Amino acid sequence: xxxxxxxxxxxxxxxxxxxxxxxxxxxxxxxxxxxxxxxxxxxxxxxxxxxxxxxxxxxxxxxxxxxxxxxxxxxxxxxxxxxxxxxxxxxxxxxxxxxxxxxxxxxxxxxxxxxxxxxxxxxxxxxxxxxxxxxxxxxxxxxxxxxxxxxxxxxxxxxxxxxxxxxxxxxxxxxxxxxxxxxxxxxxxxxxxxxxxxxxxxxxxxxxxxxxxxxxxxxxxxxxxxxxxxxxxxxxxxxxxxxxxxxxxxxxxxxxxxxxxxxxxxxxxxxxxxxxxxxxxxxxxx
Amino acid sequence: xxxxxxxxxxxxxxxxxxxxxxxxxxxxxxxxxxxxxxxxxxxxxxxxxxxxxxxxxxxxxxxxxxxxxxxxxxxxxxxxxxxxxxxxxxxxxxxxxxxxxxxxxxxxxxxxxxxxxxxxxxxxxxxxxxxxxxxxxxxxxxxxxxxxxxxxxxxxxxxxxxxxxxxxxxxxxxxxxxxxxxxxxxxxxxxxxxxxxxxxxxxxxxxxxxxxxxxxxxxxxxxxxxxxxxxxxxxxxxxxxxxxxxxxxxxxxxxxxxxxxxxxxxxxxxxxxxxxxxxxxxxxxxxxxxxxxxxxxxxxxxxxxxxxxxxxxxxxxxxxxxxxxxxxxxxxxxxxxxxxxxxxxxxxxxxxxxxxxxxxxxxxxxxxxxxxxxxxxxxxxxxxxxxxxxxxxxxxxxxxxxxxxxxxxxxxxxxxxxxxxxxxxxxxxxxxxxxxxxxxxxxxxxxxxxxxxxxxxxxxxxxxxxxxxxxxxxxxxxxxxxxxxxxxxxxxxxxxxxxxxxxxxxxxxxxxxxxxxxxxxxxxxxxxxxxxxxxxxxxxxxxxxxxxxxxxxxx
Numbered sequence: 007x008x009x010x011x012x013x014x015x016x017x018x019x020x021x022x023x024x025x026x027x028x029x030x031x032x033x034x035x036x037x038x039x040x041x042x043x044x045x046x047x048x049x050x051x052x053x054x055x056x057x058x059x060x061x062x063x064x065x066x067x068x069x070x071x072x073x074x075x076x077x078x079x080x081x082x083x084x085x086x087x088x089x090x091x092x093x094x095x096x097x098x099x100x101x102x103x104x105x106x107x108x109x110x111x112x113x114x115x116x117x118x119x120x121x122x123x124x125x126x127x128x129x130x131x132x133x134x135x136x137x138x139x140x141x142x143x144x145x146x147x148x149x150x151x152x153x154x155x156x157x158x159x160x161x162x163x164x165x166x167x168x169x170x171x172x173x174x175x176x177x178x179x180x181x182x183x184x185x186x187x188x189x190x191x192x193x194x195x196x197x198x199x200x201x202x203x204x205x206x207x208x209x210x211x212x213x214x215x216x217x218x219x220x221x222x223x224x225x226x227x228x229x230x231x232x233x234x235x236x237x238x239x240x241x242x243x244x245x246x247x248x249x250x251x252x253x254x255x256x257x258x259x260x261x262x263x264x265x266x267x268x269x270x271x272x273x274x275x276x277x278x279x280x281x282x283x284x285x286x287x288x289x290x291x292x
Numbered sequence: 293x294x295x296x297x298x299x300x301x302x303x304x305x306x307x308x309x310x311x312x313x314x315x316x317x318x319x320x321x322x323x324x325x326x327x328x329x330x331x332x333x334x335x336x337x338x339x340x341x342x343x344x345x346x347x348x349x350x351x352x353x354x355x356x357x358x359x360x361x362x363x364x365x366x367x368x369x370x371x372x373x374x375x376x377x378x379x380x381x382x383x384x385x386x387x388x389x390x391x392x393x394x395x396x397x398x399x400x401x402x403x404x405x406x407x408x409x410x411x412x413x414x415x416x417x418x419x420x421x422x423x424x425x426x427x428x429x430x431x432x433x434x435x436x437x438x439x440x441x442x443x444x445x446x447x448x449x450x451x452x453x454x455x456x457x458x459x460x461x462x463x464x465x466x467x468x469x470x471x472x473x474x475x476x477x478x479x480x481x482x483x484x485x486x487x488x489x490x491x492x493x494x495x496x497x498x499x500x501x502x503x504x505x506x507x508x509x510x511x512x513x514x515x516x517x518x519x520x521x522x523x524x525x526x527x528x529x530x531x532x533x534x535x536x537x538x539x540x541x542x543x544x545x546x547x548x549x550x551x552x553x554x555x556x557x558x559x560x561x562x563x564x565x566x567x568x569x570x571x572x573x574x575x576x577x578x579x580x581x582x583x584x585x586x587x588x589x590x591x592x593x594x595x596x597x598x599x600x601x602x603x604x605x606x607x608x609x610x611x612x613x614x615x616x617x618x619x620x621x622x623x624x625x626x627x628x629x630x631x632x633x634x635x636x637x638x639x640x641x642x643x644x645x646x647x648x649x650x651x652x653x654x655x656x657x658x659x660x661x662x663x664x665x666x667x668x669x670x671x672x673x674x675x676x677x678x679x680x681x682x683x684x685x686x687x688x689x690x691x692x693x694x695x696x697x698x699x700x701x702x703x704x705x706x707x708x709x710x711x712x713x714x715x716x717x718x719x720x721x722x723x724x725x726x727x728x729x730x731x732x733x734x735x736x737x738x739x740x741x742x743x744x745x746x747x748x749x750x751x752x753x754x755x756x757x758x759x760x761x762x763x764x765x766x767x768x769x770x771x772x773x774x775x776x777x778x779x780x781x782x783x784x785x786x787x788x789x790x791x792x793x794x795x796x797x798x799x800x801x802x803x804x805x806x807x808x809x810x811x812x813x814x815x816x817x818x819x820x821x822x823x824x825x826x827x828x829x830x831x832x833x834x835x836x837x838x839x840x841x842x843x844x845x846x847x
Binding site: 138164183184264 | 339345346349350370371372373375376379380382384386387388389390391392393395396399400401402403404405406407408409411413418435449453646648668669671672673675676677679681683684685686687688697698700701702731745746749
């Protein structure tokens with residue numbers, strides 16, 4: 007069975023499990039494993055090249071931003087200077103900041119943070135790209151998300167391509183009226199770019215008002231939803247969904263238990279000699 | 293017995309001081325078909341929203357008077373319950389869907405009403421049958437539907453809820469002629485066979501009049517006229533005074549000095565044959581031309597601005613080509629209409645002329661240079677475009693700033709910018725609105741502002757994508773008349789995509805007819821509209837006066 011046919015509830019719960027894991031884990035190795043699971047899910051859902059490109063750009067920019075900023079602004083101790091960008095004897099910036107350095111621990115911390123962020127991002131993309139919005143809506147409702155909220159989220163997904171096209175046309179119209187990204191007056195560039203948000207924003211407000219009217223004209227009412235709303239389709243969990251969920255629960259509970267045992271050992275609360283291997287595993291891998 | 297009663301209804305929107313409806317009184321009998329028309333902003337949409345309870349229940353505002361449906365006052369019922377008696381279909385098919393699959397969309401209202409799942413299934417099938425769509429449409433993705441199919445699905449969504457009254461707000465304005473004809477046929481059937489009462493708000497009087505029983509003409513929130521259809525057009529002046537379209541054939545009969553005002557080709561043919569105004573034999577070609585009107589002389593050789601050479605274009609992941617082996621040249625001083633059904637490739641052709649789409653095969657030369665190699669900002673002053681949604685072009689705080697933005701980017705002197713802005717504002721009748729915020733204007737005024745903003749760069753070629761969508765008759769005439777006059781005077785080129793045959797006959801000197809990406813005709817509009825087979829091939833419908841001329845010629 008293609009992985010995209012998994013029950014959407016399973017996909018959402020996998021995201022939640024991995025979300026818990028990436029918070030609990032704090033070594034580059036284990037977080038890299040979680041990230042690779044996310045990449046594997048993406049590959050198995052056969053996205054388009056455009057989606058691959060989009061994901062690659064997201065990952066590239068977030069990794070660069072997080073690692074770079076953490077490497078420079080890391081202020082915990084100990085910290086080891088790898089190299090110096092601005093020496094402390096350089097006038098103004100150097101004397102004011104005491105020097106701008108790249109720290110080894112900062113790089114590592116940035117890598118961990120970016121792996122956490124990119125893992126959840128990747129699995130989020132997997133869910134959105136491999137699930138019909140209608141199935142996502144049903145899954146949210148089954149997971150007891152308020153219907154109005156679930157409906158709002160899934161409807162907004164449908165309008166993302168339209169908003170992207172409109173944004174492209176706004177920029178296109180501006181460029182055909184002589185707007186240049188690169189010109190001698192950056193204030194003008196910023197002003198024009200901000201102005202280009204105006205039609206996009208106003209169109210979206212109009213569309214939202216219009217959609218609201220349409221929804222109400224089709225008997226939608228937040229008060230009635232919980233009481234009598236029926237559904238044309240229902241979701242049924244297949245055996246493979248149950249296996250995946252069981253594996254997910256096992257992984258989350260396992261990691262939390264191991265971490266708790268290590269916490270007890272590290273804080274002198276409980277120590278068992280026969281668990282030395284476990285302590286080493288948690289310290290080195292998890 | 294009256295099914296809908298509107299008693300002294302006045303309504304003021306929350307943010308306004310002036311009422312949008314003023315003491316409206318009317319009655320609709322069960323099974324009647326009402327044509328509701330009037331200029332933009334006259335209150336048509338407000339009245340329709342009042343009839344299904346959206347006003348004031350969803351909008352807020354101050355409503356006085358009563359609206360009753362089947363003797364039941366709407367103010368006594370929540371919106372969710374009114375939906376079961378009254379369905380409202382909106383103008384833009386793309387903006388009224390929230391699901392991705394047809395069956396989910398149709399089921400949405402039924403699910404909200406708490407209809408059991410096993411009944412929803414059968415009601416979806418029945419609703420699809422009512423709008424003449426096959427059951428296979430249930431699992432079609434909404435994004436793959438054409439404009440006409442979307443509007444049918446939207447209608448099916450309402451039919452599934454089995455309303456007794458159907459309200460429609462400009463349901464055909466975004467559709468091509470064939471889809472419009474299909475939708476109107478379905479509405480006629482729902483009215484005649486299923487007994488649904490229909491109230492349709494529209495600018496397209498010629499098209500809807502043959503279906504309707506009564507005509508309501510609105511002006512400034514008041515019901516200026518409420519007459520049975522056979523009396524409604526005996527005097528056309530009230531419509532003309534308000535800038536509302538008058539039925540084409542009624543106008544022809546008035547021009548010919550006949551007393552009756554036909555609204556269908558059958559009526560007109562009978563009337564003309566009975567009258568002595570035409571010879572008993574076939575009318576001469578000049579008489580037929582006079583009916584059709586607006587024959588344009590073809591201009592002599594002009595320098596070529598754009599040349600499309602054997603171009604094929606296919607969108608990524610599309611099953612077939614959007615444009616196939618198109619070859620044509622566009623010269624200075626031309627006014628060209630691009631026509632064809634929805635999805636025929638009209639907008640793709642415009643975007644190709646802009647150099648935005650790289651041809652899969654063939655090439656486009658703009659002034660001898662490969663179009664895809666030109667930088668967009670370098671095209672400023674050479675090519676301008678106004679999209680179907682004019683709002684995408686508006687970004688300044690005032691109309692004046694909007695129009696001056698382009699010339700400012702061209703680094704013209706202040707004096708030149710001022711002169712050019714004033715000239716364009718005057719030409720498009722926007723001078724009085726120069727200090728208004730563009731988004732506070734009416735749809736027609738926004739369209740003119742967007743066109744003025746693109747035209748102020750005095751581009752060699754101006755492209756308009758569907759300038760007719762959502763425009764009323766007088767605004768459209770005003771825009772096109774001013775623009776064409778200015779384009780001719782400056783020896784510029786205007787290319788517009790449209791479904792409106794009358795607009796093409798009136799303004800275009802040349803027509804490009806597209807069918808499924810192929811250019812099937814390139815010539816004078818008169819030649820195209822004299823060829824019924826060609827029009828059928830391009831899914832176009834000739835104006836009624838043209839159809840009449842064919843009939844008379846055959847007699």
